[in-house]
Amino acid sequence: HSNREMWFQDLLPPNVCPVNAKAKTFYGIMFDAGSTGTRIHIYTFVQKSPEKLLELEGEIFESVKPGLSAYADQPEKGAKNVKRLLDMAIDAVPPHLWKKTPVVLKATAGLRLLSEEKAQALLLEVREVFEESPFLVPEDSVSILDGSYEGVLAWITVNFLTGQLSGQNQHTIGTLDLGGASTQITFLPRFQETLKQTPGDFLTSFEMFNSTYKLYTHSYLGFGLKAARLATLGALDMEVVDGQMFRSSCLPKQLEAEWHFGGVKYQYGGNKEGETGFKPCYLEVLKVVKGKLHQPDEIRGSSFYAFSYYYDRAVDTNLIDYEEGGVLEVRDFERKAKEVCDNMERYNSASPFLCMDLAYITALLKEGFGFRDSTLLQLTKKVNNIETSWTLGATFHLLQSLGITY
Numbered sequence: 001h002s003n004r005e006m007w008f009q010d011l012l013p014p015n016v017c018p019v020n021a022k023a024k025t026f027y028g029i030m031f032d033a034g035s036t037g038t039r040i041h042i043y044t045f046v047q048k049s050p051e052k053l054l055e056l057e058g059e060i061f062e063s064v065k066p067g068l069s070a071y072a073d074q075p076e077k078g079a080k081n082v083k084r085l086l087d088m089a090i091d092a093v094p095p096h097l098w099k100k101t102p103v104v105l106k107a108t109a110g111l112r113l114l115s116e117e118k119a120q121a122l123l124l125e126v127r128e129v130f131e132e133s134p135f136l137v138p139e140d141s142v143s144i145l146d147g148s149y150e151g152v153l154a155w156i157t158v159n160f161l162t163g164q165l166s167g168q169n170q171h172t173i174g175t176l177d178l179g180g181a182s183t184q185i186t187f188l189p190r191f192q193e194t195l196k197q198t199p200g201d202f203l204t205s206f207e208m209f210n211s212t213y214k215l216y217t218h219s220y221l222g223f224g225l226k227a228a229r230l231a232t233l234g235a236l237d238m239e240v241v242d243g244q245m246f247r248s249s250c251l252p253k254q255l256e257a258e259w260h261f262g263g264v265k266y267q268y269g270g271n272k273e274g275e276t277g278f279k280p281c282y283l284e285v286l287k288v289v290k291g292k293l294h295q296p297d298e299i300r301g302s303s304f305y306a307f308s309y310y311y312d313r314a315v316d317t318n319l320i321d322y323e324e325g326g327v328l329e330v331r332d333f334e335r336k337a338k339e340v341c342d343n344m345e346r347y348n349s350a351s352p353f354l355c356m357d358l359a360y361i362t363a364l365l366k367e368g369f370g371f372r373d374s375t376l377l378q379l380t381k382k383v384n385n386i387e388t389s390w391t392l393g394a395t396f397h398l399l400q401s402l403g404i405t406y
């Protein structure tokens with residue numbers, strides 16, 4: 001019987017084929033304008049029959065560096081990068097669906113840190129690129145994503161991909177996103193006590209797939225990995241004078257180099273004469289996080305999904321495999337930080353910031369959020385071959401608001 005169906009499928013064009021008679025394909029294009037890069041996610045959805053929910057079929061993903069915010073003074077050049085990525089969608093989406101395929105760009109912390117004027121100039125140029133494309137450009141299609149939605153949408157992505165948002169027994173899991181300029185923590189509180197302890201602006205209600213979720217979520221601007229480097233060096237929010245040198249015990253002693261971030265040039269180096277290594281370095285990064293973050297009691301014992309720079313640094317130091325990801329305890333980051341910081345010469349070839357990054361991640365998890373040494377972190381880059389990013393949650397929300405799904 002199944003052979004006969006196959007035989008039919010081969011003979012008939014898909015839309016007349018009896019097996020797929022009612023199946024419809026949809027596309028959604030979501031850009032993530034992050035602080036360190038711009039990425040396009042082209043999602044394909046299939047609706048098997050009118051009464052069924054959309055199913056996610058696949059994703060095409062591409063990225064460029066640096067991020068849009070690096071073009072603060074050349075908005076047209078920044079928008080050209082977006083256009084280059086959008087050209088991929090022209091090839092990926094069949095022409096007869098272009099007009100029905102929405103395209104949206106949401107910018108995160110990089111643009112949040114720019115002046116209103118520079119950010120708006122960039123967004124305007126991108127909007128023009130979209131208007132010139134054959135795709136559906138919804139109202140408000142180019143904007144800065146609100147920090148609290150960034151966490152919520154990533155939480156939706158991960159819990160959707162792991163099957164926790166459908167059916168009865170929902171065991172949702174919290175998410176930790178460490179970007180270049182900001183970091184997010186999001187989870188569904190299980191205890192009334194947590195709701196009582198939590199400041200109101202850390203709670204966001206959200207409706208998706210016919211359920212309402214009241215989530216704990218917060219985005220800490222300036223606490224992303226790269227912003228934290230500047231904070232550790234004492235260079236964040238500084239009017240940098242040319243030739244000014246920022247030094248840290250988290251860097252190799254003899255190092256002197258320069259670094260561009262958010263359109264500003266910084267010169268940095270090691271403590272030539274003074275101390276280096278884990279102990280002094282940890283004290284430096286501790287100053288950046290200590291007492292600055294809200295610590296919900298409930299999370300101490302629960303496990304979390306962690307991605308972005310948590311993932312990248314765990315890969316860089318062989319804590320996990322690049323393809324597979326893996327499960328770590330918070331103490332694994334601390335162990336690695338000690339190993340790298342106390343042997344900086346040996347790790348010099350990787351990145352001069354490896355010690356600082358690992359020390360910061362350790363301090364953020366332990367002293368910032370208040371996790372235990374034994375707290376489990378599930379490190380993932382992809383679930384079922386789909387990137388773990390807030391963009392999928394944002395695309396569901398978009399399709400819902402356009403009435404394409406509910």
Ligand SMILES: O=c1[nH]cnc2c1ncn2[C@@H]1O[C@H](COP(=O)(O)OP(=O)(O)O)[C@@H](O)[C@H]1O
Nearest residue numbers: 034035036108109179180181182308309387389
């Ligand atoms: O689609 C994705 N899948 C997985 N990781 C991603 C994706 N997009 C960005 N990242 C990760 O996010 C981190 C960079 O953060 P980003 O540039 O988004 O800064 P921001 O979130 O502070 O604006 C890197 O670790 C990068 O690998």
Ligand SMILES: [Ca+2]
Nearest residue numbers: 034108179180
């Ligand atoms: Ca991000």
